[in-house]
Amino acid sequence: MLAPRDRLRVNEEDVAAKVMDGEAIIINLTNGLYYSMDNVGGVIWSLIEERRSLEDIAASIAGLYDVSPAQAQADLCRLAQELLEEKLVLVDEGAAPAPASVDAAPRDRRPYEAPRLQTYRDMADLLALDPPMPGLKDVPWREPPPTSAGGADKPEDG
């Protein structure tokens, strides 16, 4: 059971992740599972990367979004548990980082939507649907003939 003062850290040995345009994209390198979290989830992932405590993260979320601190805390705990179960994060037992600067609460808080970890468990299945044929050689680059494409061998035929 996680406590408010607990901190999480990204499971960097097994996980590659990046926050792009507010969306966290996360890949578990050991099993190839792919995840994403947008909006509130993207912000939370960034704060986890900063090794902020759960109560600190919840306070930041409640400051940024139109949500009560209690609701932000509850949603965060549920999400943190999920991230732990998927082995995307670990409980951080190390020394606490230097205190983060306090987020200035924006004048207009953004609409809140509970953070969700989106999981794509079939990525490997889809990648294996129709593997490219091995041993294809490069073909000369040439203009397409008027009636048909001209070039390389086919990987599927519909």
Place this chain on the structure above:
Amino acid sequence: MRVLFWTELFWPYVGGVEVLSAQFIRLMRERRYEFAVVTSHGSLKLPDEDRYEDTPVHRFPFLKALSEKDIGQIAAARRRLVRLKEAFAPDLVHVQFTDPSILFHMQTADAHPAPCLVSIRVGLPDRGGPDTLVGRALRSADWVTANSAAMLAHARRLVPEITSRSCVIYNGLPGPSVALAPLPTDPPVVLCLGRIVRDKGFDLAVEALAAVARRIPAARLLIAGDGPERPALERQAQELGIADAVRFAGWVSPEAVPALINEAALVVMPSRWEEAFGLVALQAAQMGRPVVATRVGGLPEVVLHGETGLVVGKEDGAALAEAILFLLEHPDEAARLGEAARRRAADAFSMERYLDQHDALYRRLIKEVAHVGPA
């Protein structure tokens, strides 16, 4: 109207789907659509930015980035895709769903909101829950098409919510460019055409030919295509003592396919996997050839048992041999089935119908699906 056309492979690849896509774009442009193609490099070293005729082609390493789990490549591809969507501002995104690259479209949908048509062109995996890409992709689509009723039924089983916004659009092909030749009897040639991979089941055709040759020694098997299983097939033919009766034609260009089919008395498609459609069966039908196919995926919709060919159970070499023997020993019946196949191909699988159905769907989606662009 601008359409972002998303397909795993495109020119210069010349597989059935790639050629169909190129023809589709060329003919739809005559109906005043403007296309940009999003595709991959495949296994070749191809430029990121290119043009096919007057259509821009943008190649992205989507599958490479995903399979290598390379977050940097994923980020770069995504940023480039956002720029493309903002610049092209499509009225519609049409994704050929054969692989997981659709994830990149879904994750950049906000860059330029537009209705999304997802066309299933491959047998999807058996999971469609909310924790799968298949489930999310189909649920997020404004409309879903499949190229056979079997593929559509499977997709609807996986994601029942799409039932009211999905339909079948069968593949279509332009008419053949060469005149039909009579079915050859001396020697009677049986043709297998496609990639030589295990899923295509060409080994079952070799096994069947050995049985056929015991009753019809002159029978020949012509295998056209290439692939990793070719050496195994050559060994198999030698071990069965029919090496002289099996000819490997290697890779055949799309332009040469009709003439190749003209050499055959019948075409065999002994596939093991769930063929989404089976373009080769349609090409054979266009040339008036009966097809012996396995009961997998959409194949029995293209090959009607007893009407345009014969359908047998998969992995059943004996049944395959019996069906081949029946057609070779009853040339009048083979010709009747072939002619029925040709008529049906011209009617049910014409390119005109294929274009009309897409045209109507494109217009409807662009008109009806109201998306509000970014402020």
